[in-house]
Amino acid sequence: MHNPLHIDPQQAFGEMAEFQRKLAAGLKNLQGLGEQAYADTPREAVYREDKLTVWHMTGSNKPTARVPILIVYALVNTVWMTDLQDDRSLVRNLLAQGEDVYLIDWGYPDGADRWLTLDDYLNGYLDRCVDAICKRHGLDAINLLGICQGGTFSLCYTAMHPEKVKNLVTMVTPVDFRTPDNMLSHWVQSMDIDLFVDTLGNVPAELMNWVYLMLKPLRLNQQKYVSLVDILDNPSELKNFLRMERWIFDSPDQAGEAFREFIKEFFQQNKLIKGDLQIGKQPVDLGMVTQPVLNIYATQDHLVPPDASRALQKHVGTTDYTEVAFKGGHIGIYVSGRAQREVAPAIHQWLRDRGN
Amino acid sequence: MPDQANEFLKDYQAFAQQSWDAWMRYLQQQGQPAPFAPFGMGAPAAPQNDLLARSLSSLKAYGSWLQQAAGAGLGQMPMGNWQQPTAMQSFLTAFNQPFAQTVAGIDSASAFGLDHQWQSWLQAMQQNAGTFTMPSQMATFGITREVQLDQQALTAAMQQYAQINARYQGLLQKVNTQGIARLQEMLSQQAETGTQVQSLKALYDLWVDAMEEAYAAMAMSDEYREVFGALANAQMHVRKLQQEQTEHMCRELGIPTRSEVDSLGKRLQEIRRQLKSQNKGGSAVDASLVDTLQAEIASLRRELAASKATKVHSIERKASDNGKTASPSRRAKATRSATGKRK
Numbered sequence: 262m263h264n265p266l267h268i269d270p271q272q273a274f275g276e277m278a279e280f281q282r283k284l285a286a287g288l289k290n291l292q293g294l295g296e297q298a299y300a301d302t303p304r305e306a307v308y309r310e311d312k313l314t315v316w317h318m319t320g321s322n323k324p325t326a327r328v329p330i331l332i333v334y335a336l337v338n339t340v341w342m343t344d345l346q347d348d349r350s351l352v353r354n355l356l357a358q359g360e361d362v363y364l365i366d367w368g369y370p371d372g373a374d375r376w377l378t379l380d381d382y383l384n385g386y387l388d389r390c391v392d393a394i395c396k397r398h399g400l401d402a403i404n405l406l407g408i409c410q411g412g413t414f415s416l417c418y419t420a421m422h423p424e425k426v427k428n429l430v431t432m433v434t435p436v437d438f439r440t441p442d443n444m445l446s447h448w449v450q451s452m453d454i455d456l457f458v459d460t461l462g463n464v465p466a467e468l469m470n471w472v473y474l475m476l477k478p479l480r481l482n483q484q485k486y487v488s489l490v491d492i493l494d495n496p497s498e499l500k501n502f503l504r505m506e507r508w509i510f511d512s513p514d515q516a517g518e519a520f521r522e523f524i525k526e527f528f529q530q531n532k533l534i535k536g537d538l539q540i541g542k543q544p545v546d547l548g549m550v551t552q553p554v555l556n557i558y559a560t561q562d563h564l565v566p567p568d569a570s571r572a573l574q575k576h577v578g579t580t581d582y583t584e585v586a587f588k589g590g591h592i593g594i595y596v597s598g599r600a601q602r603e604v605a606p607a608i609h610q611w612l613r614d615r616g617n
Numbered sequence: 618m619p620d621q622a623n624e625f626l627k628d629y630q631a632f633a634q635q636s637w638d639a640w641m642r643y644l645q646q647q648g649q650p651a652p653f654a655p656f657g658m659g660a661p662a663a664p665q666n667d668l669l670a671r672s673l674s675s676l677k678a679y680g681s682w683l684q685q686a687a688g689a690g691l692g693q694m695p696m697g698n699w700q701q702p703t704a705m706q707s708f709l710t711a712f713n714q715p716f717a718q719t720v721a722g723i724d725s726a727s728a729f730g731l732d733h734q735w736q737s738w739l740q741a742m743q744q745n746a747g748t749f750t751m752p753s754q755m756a757t758f759g760i761t762r763e764v765q766l767d768q769q770a771l772t773a774a775m776q777q778y779a780q781i782n783a784r785y786q787g788l789l790q791k792v793n794t795q796g797i798a799r800l801q802e803m804l805s806q807q808a809e810t811g812t813q814v815q816s817l818k819a820l821y822d823l824w825v826d827a828m829e830e831a832y833a834a835m836a837m838s839d840e841y842r843e844v845f846g847a848l849a850n851a852q853m854h855v856r857k858l859q860q861e862q863t864e865h866m867c868r869e870l871g872i873p874t875r876s877e878v879d880s881l882g883k884r885l886q887e888i889r890r891q892l893k894s895q896n897k898g899g900s901a902v903d904a905s906l907v908d909t910l911q912a913e914i915a916s917l918r919r920e921l922a923a924s925k926a927t928k929v930h931s932i933e934r935k936a937s938d939n940g941k942t943a944s945p946s947r948r949a950k951a952t953r954s955a956t957g958k959r960k
Contacts, residue, residue, distance in 0.1 A: 265807035266699055266814050273687040276817050278629060280683055284676065285636040288643060375879065376886035385893065447837055451846025453853070460853040460860070462879065476836075477829055478716055483675035484825045490676065 280490060287493025294496075297504035300344045302352050308393035312368025315390045318344070320356030326617050328427050329394055329403050330355070332364035333387065333418075335410035336519065337469055338512045340366050342595050343408070346504055349596040354605030360612070363394055369513040375462050377516040379523065380541030383418050391418075391425050402427040404612060409433050409565060409591075413527065416573070417540055420549040428615055430555045430608055433591055435565045436547075437572035439531045444476055445564065446528050454524045464515040476563055505596070534576050547573075553581035555611045557604065562591045583611060633680060640673055678712055679821065685710070686817055699804050705797050715828060716789040767865070771858045778851040784844050792835045796828035803827055 308315035315331075332352070334340035343364065344352040355362050365387070370377070394403050402425050407415025412434025419426040438446050458464070474481045492498040532538035538545040554577055558570035567586070574582055585607055587594050594600050686708065698704035757765040803823055807814065814820045835841050864874040 263808045263811055263813075264699070265804040265812065266820070268815060268817060268820065270687065272815075273683075273817050277680075277683040277687045280680060281629065281633050281636055284680070285632070285639065288636075288639055292643065372878065373882060373885075376883045381886075381890065385890075442837075444833070444836055447842050448845050451843050451850075453846075453850045456850060456853045456857065460857045462875070478832065479825050479828050483678065483715070484822070486675040487679045487821070 283490045283493055287490065290493055290496060290499060294500065294503060297500050297507055299341045299504070299508075300346050300350045300353065302344050302350060302356070307363070307397060308390055310386060310389060312370065312374065313386055313390070314366045314368065315393060316364050316366060318352050318356060318362040318364065320353070320362075322356075322359070324356070324361035325359030326361050326612065328400065328612075328617050329361035329363055329398055330406050330430070330612070331391065331394055331403055332362065333405055333407045333411040333415045334365065334367070335408060336367055336382075336513070336515060337410060339508065340364050340408075342508055342592070345508060345596055346501065349601060351595050351600070351605060354601060355608065358605055358609035360605075360609060365390055367513065370463055370516045371514070372463065374516045376518050378518045378541070379417075379526075380543075382516075382519055383414055384421065384541050384543065387414065387418050388422060388425075391422070395425065401425070404428045404430070404617065406430040406432065406608070407434060410435070410523070413533065416547060416550060416577075417533070417538070417545045419552060420545045420547055421540065421543045423549055423551065426552055428553045428555070428612055428617065429550065430557070430611070431570070431573065432557045432604075433559050433562055433565045433570065433594055434556070434573070435527070435569045436576065437531065437534050437569050438528045440566050440568040440572070442566045443569055445472070448472075449524055449528050452524075454521055454529070458517045458521040462517050464517065464520050466512040466514050469515065470510060470512060473564070505592075534572060536576075546578075547576040548578035551578045551580075553583075553611075553615050554579050555583045555585065555608065557585045557587055557594070557607070559587045559589050559591055559594045561589060561593075564591045581615075629684065633684065637677065637680075640676075678715075682709070682712060682821070683817055700801060702794075702797055702801065705801060709797070709824060712824070716792055716832065764865075767858070767862055771855065771862065774851070774855045774858050778848075778855050781844065781847045781851045785848050788835060788841055788844060792828070792832050795835070796824075796831035799831050800824055800827035 303319045304316040305319065306314050307317045332340065332343055334343070344350045347353070352362055352364065367386075391403060391405075395401060405415045405419065405426050405428075407413070407430070409432070412431035413436070415426075415429060415431060416434070416436070419429050435443075440446075461468075489502060492502060526532045526538060533545065533547065536546060536548075554573070556570060556573050558565070558567050560567055562570075571584065574584060587600070587604065589597050589599060594604060755765070755769070757769070759765075800823060803826070804814070814823060860875065864876060867874045
């Protein structure tokens with residue numbers, strides 16, 4: 262049999278020396294770099310309540326869209342993934358297309374938010390954010406763009422308040438939480454969530470981060486940093502790397518009660534597609550979502566498997582359903598070069614086709 | 618040549634040591650680690666979660682492996698022995714227990730690991746073995762009976778946690794073995810297609826692929842799900858008992874407890890919800906009042922219009938009685954006015 266290993270010893274010594282050289286030199290480069298800023302697209306706070314802020318994002322040109330779009334992000338991590346850096350910003354790309362963009366920054370929950378439920382988040386906070394934007398524009402309904410868990414929230418909200426949503430866009434959104442390839446879901450099935458929340462109260466961000474890293478432990482905790490050595494001498498790439506690290510680890514704690522409900526009702530019992538979900542006292546029936554729906558999923562998503570998102574088509578009530586498969590992963594859908602070219606134009610065109 | 622290689626390695630080691638020392642010094646400036654690991658699967662931790670803190674152990678493991686691989690006479694091994702699991706394991710020994718190490722290297726300050734706690738506890742128990750009865754097996758009595766019971770429950774919970782953690786570590790160990798087997802399969806496939814791994818970094822990347830595949834298969838198994846869940850539950854159980862003991866102590870000292878704060882927070886949130894709901898209800902009442910008033914206004918307008926129409930009719934009749942006819946334009950104006958008001 263042919264020997265698949267052919268590593269020249271001389272070359273191996275060279276690799277070893279090069280690695281150490283880069284490492285030693287790279288430390289100097291790292292020392293000069295502080296906290297990396299996000300894109301920080303100009304914005305104005307238009308609504309605040311408790312810890313959340315609704316930001317109106319402003320581009321260099323006046324929006325051409327008639328109906329504004331509200332980005333509803335997940336409670337895990339922060340919404341700034343959508344506005345990460347100048348040349349990797351979903352927000353900027355949407356603004357450049359002429360969209361009028363708002364986003365919700367949920368803030369960082371603390372002990373005072375321990376008892377916030379999904380009802381408080383959706384029928385309370387989110388509903389009041391939508392009302393504030395509707396009032397600002399003199400409209401009865403706006404467009405929603407829900408991302409990940411925020412997409413699930415947007416679906417629930419639309420089902421409960423259909424009159425306030427004109428068009429719905431969901432991105433990397435879990436709908437069927439029990440697909441066989443969903444590792445997160447698999448892990449939580451045997452967990453006693455009541456004991457978990459009763460003990461922890463709010464769920465610490467560090468613990469959430471740890472769980473995400475454990476999905477691919479060697480790749481995310483070792484290989485990534487080994488590969489970092491190769492960019493230590495490239496200030497631009499190093500800054501991008503550090504910015505992404507900031508976003509990954511700068512994440513909020515999870516309000517205990519909302520977390521309890523989300524894990525039990527969605528992940529463990531998969532009630533969203535079973536049709537027996539209730540938020541507060543309101544039933545959530547995806548059949549009530551009759552607005553046009555654009556569902557964008559990532560083909561290599563290790564957090565929300567494509568099937569978990571694609572399930573929406575079977576359960577949603579609309580006859581105007583569009584699905585877009587993005588070649589990339591859960592994060593690449595915002596920050597990759599392909600994403601900059603494809604995602605915002607696809608959303609804009611879809612909205613435009615619906616008279617936006 | 619071997620002398621040259623040894624000389625190089627010696628210089629390299631000195632250089633590497635200087636480099637690690639510099640990184641360590643920098644790391645220490647960023648903040649010292651504190652003990653932690655979620656679900657008790659780790660040892661030291663850095664609360665600031667600095668990039669260097671997370672990356673250093675990975676880089677060091679990789680650097681050690683490069684050194685070992687190059688220094689161990691790469692030309693001989695495992696070039697010819699890659700099909701033997703022990704040879705591959707030995708070749709990758711710098712990454713010994715990679716998952717356990719990686720898990721231990723994931724730092725956090727907020728989810729307290731129990732490793733350091735139960736290990737010291739276990740050591741104390743082992744040291745006293747033979748002369749000491751496990752607290753959980755002792756009869757309880759006297760004024761401290763309740764405290765003894767609490768302590769027994771905590772001891773039992775920690776024992777259970779230790780057992781489940783051992784099972785979890787066992788699964789990670791299995792992944793190591795299965796990962797090496799997967800790497801050999803991948804190398805076999807390369808051998809069949811005639812492709813070759815030509816650098817240590819390429820071999821490392823292939824090893825990561827193999828290990829991740831093995832890990833993913835394990836992580837999606839029923840056994841892993843059960844052990845992962847049990848481990849999380851066991852840790853929460855221990856922490857809950859610890860919290861209860863702490864609260865007991867706080868109550869005795871007159872210090873507010875977390876349960877009390879939680880209870881206040883819960884009541885406050887309920888009141889906020891009621892308030893918001895009442896405000897919303899209040900708006901609904903206002904809206905219905907407005908509707909009623911609007912209906913009344915409309916009704917009054919209709920009455921007014923009808924009354925005006927009657928007046929016009931009576932004027933027309935009067936004019937007719939006097940042998941005069943109202944002009945068409947005047948009649949139309951009167952009718953339009955009444956209709957418009959009705960609208």
